[in-house]
Amino acid sequence: MTKYEMLYIIDCDVAEEERESIIKKFEDLVKNNGGAIEKTDRWGAKKLQYPINYKSEGYYVLMTFEAEKTLVVELKRIAGITDGVVRRLITKR
Numbered sequence: 477m478t479k480y481e482m483l484y485i486i487d488c489d490v491a492e493e494e495r496e497s498i499i500k501k502f503e504d505l506v507k508n509n510g511g512a513i514e515k516t517d518r519w520g521a522k523k524l525q526y527p528i529n530y531k532s533e534g535y536y537v538l539m540t541f542e543a544e545k546t547l548v549v550e551l552k553r554i555a556g557i558t559d560g561v562v563r564r565l566i567t568k569r
Contacts, residue, residue, distance in 0.1 A: 477542040479569040485534035485562040488521050498560055499537055511543030528562050
């Protein structure tokens with residue numbers, strides 16, 4: 477398995493319990509498909525470099541994990557269609 481990092485930004489207008497459910501959703505997706513979560517860092521609300529969808533702030537989360545390439549493709553797809561996720565980036569570590 478390869479180590480990856482997934483940095484994603486959640487809309488700040490999302491309620492806290494919904495934000496936690498989005499984070500748990502991605503962690504469970506990795507765990508249930510044979511991957512392993514190393515750690516999840518919640519960076520909190522930060523100003524965006526440029527406005528996205530007329531928003532100037534986002535809630536940043538960095539998840540470090542090990543997985544197969546097929547899981548990374550699925551994770552990227554799910555993150556792209558999840559309401560509340562503004563941007564996502566998955567890179568090899």
